[in-house]
Amino acid sequence: MDLPRRSPKLYSLKLRNTSPRPPRCHYDVFLSFRGEDTRKTFTDSLYKALIGAGIHTFRDDDELPRGNDISSELIKAIQESRASIVVFSKDYASSRWCLAELVKILECRRSIDQLVFPMFYDVDRDDVRGQTGSFGSAFARHEERFDRDKVEEWRSALTEAASLDGWELSQAGSRLESEFVQSIVTKVLHQVKRRLFVTKHPIGLDSRIEELKSLLKDGSDDGCVIGVYGANGIGKTTIVKEFYNTIIQKYEGGCFLANVREKSKRFNGLVGLQKELLYELQGKSHEIGDTNEGISMIKVKLRFKRVLVVLDDVDELSQLDSLNGRSSWFGKGSTIILTTRSVCILDQANVGLRYKVKELNDEESLMLFCWHAFGNYFPLQSHKDISIDIVKYSGRVPLDLEVIGSSLVRKTMDEWKSMLEKLKKKSTSFDT
The missing domain is CATH 1.10.8 (Helicase, Ruva Protein; domain 3)
Structure with a gap:
């Protein structure tokens, strides 16, 4: 088919009409907190620990003058963060700006799957959930100053946030506090810093990602295996990396095993890949004598964990047998994605869900x-x-x-x- 000789103006029109991509993440973490409560204590320690671990963190300087609404800069920072940590303290609900931040954070959780981690600092989770205690007192004042819809929006946001997994810490000493800070940093490193570099020029990815998404069974406990196949250089790895980044937040752990074909040919290559898989999903190194021992260890260590695993560039059935081309090895709702040049591998492995990568238009x-x-x-x-x-x-x-x-x-x-x-x-x- 002849390529149409269109002007650059027509090409730009087509580009503008494509579906919008989620905002590019500029920050790893947005830190939401009540400055008067924790700025110079817990939040300061947490911020320094996050930065020290290489986690790019946005911390609002709430000593700056405020208007009636949160600034466009704050909204942009929230939207461009992979995750938010919300530090609930006794006077958090007294600040309408903190509550407005929380509403925006939860909007991003729903619209772009932003991770949200609540931290209950010297405050009871139930007080946050039901707006009682100091949170009840704050809302009694809000009801006198703000319209009913606004107050209900804030209440709903607090109730939703309090239902999420997080941390609870009472003021029980600096040693305990430092341990909590480290546990937060460890979890954020594991959850947030798992994103893969894809490409500087993500041309043609959006429609292909949507097609791949249609193969997933959202909300199902059934695991699935998806085979992505196509010619060499067609973009299989690039597409699957972007897909991995898009859905990883729905899983407890993720592992992208690159270049399986090449690595498996090395001495003890399959054992090395098994070690890599276990380390990525558990954060621990394991000694493995042979592939059979590795298979048993994977089944035992990961059988209750909902994970996303990519086996990139598979060309032999033995690679799947050793690394698991079957989601039954892992916890309920796990997803395994294989990329391969040969559809025959998918036939041999009985992979029913398939996606053929087509050429660019x-x-x-x-x-x-x-x-x-x-x-x-x-x-x-x-x-x-x-x-x-x-x-x-x-x-x-x-x-x-x-x-x-x-x-x-x-x-x-x-x-x-x-x-x-x-x-x-x-x-x-x-x-x-």
Whole structure:
């Protein structure tokens, strides 16, 4: 099919009409707290520990002047955080800004699956849930100052937040407090820092992620195995990495085993992969004598844990037998994703849920090529026609487009024409 010779303006219109992506995460954690209660004590210790562990944390300076509503900067920081830690203290509910932050945080939990960790600092969880005690006193004052709908919105947010898993700490000494801080840091590291780098230029990912999502059984305790297959360089790993990042927060643990084919060929390669799997899902190193011992250990250690496991680039059934291409090894609701070049592996493993990765469409292909050739999603006017022709003859495989585009950076027009002729000859040889 000939690639349409459209103007960059038409390409930009198509790009703007694609479905919106979730906000790119700029922070690992947004820290919500009542400054007068904990800024110079617990929250300060927690903030320093998070930063010290390499967790990029946003802490609002609530000593700055406030308006009637939380600022657009705060809203943006919440939206661009992977997780929020809400430190509930005795006077938290006295602050309408804290309550407004909480409402926004829970909106992000529902809309973009943001992780939310409540921390109950010297306050009873039931007081937060039912707005009693100091929280009841605060709401008695709010009901005199604010309209009913606003107050009910705040009440609902507190009730929802108090139902989430978190930590409860009474003022029982600095030693206990330091242990709690460390436990929070450990959990955040495990839950938040598991995201994978995908690509700088996520062209064409959105629609493919939605198609993959349709294979999942949301809310079901049944585990599932999904096979993702396609030609070399078609983008299987990139798509599955983005999919992993999109759904990982729904699981208790996650592991992305990359390059299974290559690693399994090494000495004791399958044992090494079993060790890697256990370490990623348990946070502990294990000595494994052989693959049979590893299989038994995986079943025992992980049988009650709901996990997401990706086995990337599988080419032999023995790899699945050793690493588990069956979700029954893990806890209820676990998901296993396999990527492979060969659909035969999926047949042999009886994988019913399958997703075939297709080539990019014409416009996606041109955008990806142009980014690597020009550093822009659209071609220079002087190179528009030849760019379209190169994309046409190079196929719509992402890896090929990236390599060819990068090879033409700052090259002369004669060199571009030479590349086009090579691609035409290659295309002709395939046709015959």
